[in-house]
Amino acid sequence: MALNKNALIRYKTIDKCLQNIYRKWTLNDLIAACSDALHEYEGRDVNVSKRTVQLDIQMMRSDKLGYNAPIVVYDRKHYKYDDPNFSITDIPLNETDMNILSETVEMLKQFKDFSLFSELGGIIQRLEDKVYTEKTHRSAIIHLEKNEDLKGLKYLDVLYQTILKKIVIKMEYQSFKAREVGSFLFHPFILKEFNNRWFVVGARHEDNRIMNLALDRIINIEYDLSVPYNDQGFEADNYYKHTYGVTVLTRKQLYDIHLKVDSKTAPYVLTKPFHHSQQLLETYEDRSILIQIRVHGNFEIERLILGYGASIEVIQPRIMRNRIKRIFKEAIKLYE
Numbered sequence: 348m349a350l351n352k353n354a355l356i357r358y359k360t361i362d363k364c365l366q367n368i369y370r371k372w373t374l375n376d377l378i379a380a381c382s383d384a385l386h387e388y389e390g391r392d393v394n395v396s397k398r399t400v401q402l403d404i405q406m407m408r409s410d411k412l413g414y415n416a417p418i419v420v421y422d423r424k425h426y427k428y429d430d431p432n433f434s435i436t437d438i439p440l441n442e443t444d445m446n447i448l449s450e451t452v453e454m455l456k457q458f459k460d461f462s463l464f465s466e467l468g469g470i471i472q473r474l475e476d477k478v479y480t481e482k483t484h485r486s487a488i489i490h491l492e493k494n495e496d497l498k499g500l501k502y503l504d505v506l507y508q509t510i511l512k513k514i515v516i517k518m519e520y521q522s523f524k525a526r527e528v529g530s531f532l533f534h535p536f537i538l539k540e541f542n543n544r545w546f547v548v549g550a551r552h553e554d555n556r557i558m559n560l561a562l563d564r565i566i567n568i569e570y571d572l573s574v575p576y577n578d579q580g581f582e583a584d585n586y587y588k589h590t591y592g593v594t595v596l597t598r599k600q601l602y603d604i605h606l607k608v609d610s611k612t613a614p615y616v617l618t619k620p621f622h623h624s625q626q627l628l629e630t631y632e633d634r635s636i637l638i639q640i641r642v643h644g645n646f647e648i649e650r651l652i653l654g655y656g657a658s659i660e661v662i663q664p665r666i667m668r669n670r671i672k673r674i675f676k677e678a679i680k681l682y683e
Contacts (some may be wrong), residue, residue: 499562513576519566592647605662610634611660
């Protein structure tokens, strides 16, 4: 059940009141306490109705939120916990709660390089402590691929902040092909992850050329507040519409690629398409299939096809078929 913050604040306030056993709490007292708490939270007067607090008490008593709060009425007008040691903040986690928390913690930890999540560090630690003190430690159910030794991760947060605050940067960068480090002004647009590597996508200031830069090839980053930021109206979904991976090529390098997939591999390709443009063109008697994808003929799509070895045959375009054929011939030489 989804809860808004105001409701949670009211539950917590009622709980705090009823823990104070040295005072007698009427419904009006609880209403006033909730109104004061919301006023402090929102900075304005909030009039909590009698009906709202009555429903809150009913909800706290029920199992809908897992509270099962033992709220009782005595003297026909006062409220208290039948168990003076009860608190909704001390409710043990059930098995489902603990499993969800465990996996949530694991997923949040993947983003530890962003300052956006730095404030969660202590919260995550406390969650782990809470979960593991209530159940036997066990391996995570969800295992996320990660490479914490990947170079350049230290720039993740710097780049995130420059994109968020629209700041131009002076980039020192050396690609694998370059012999020397290059320096240029860069307008960062988005951060993109592919195949467990991070890239920053943006435009070089000198010629407005959009570039994909791998974080592990960045040498240094400095802010340049003197240059106005320009995002060129960049839209990631549109930019990568015809691309598998991160390398966007020209329209001349955009192909309708026909792939014949053998019967053993066909179910995997059908259930997890290579690209959103994938279409099934034909199913053969031996249960092999012919599919089509419309993508740029970049390095990434070549590596994807090569990775399937003899399970996939490039039918067209001929330029890609010949290139894949040539690569396989060179590979065979290594084993002769």
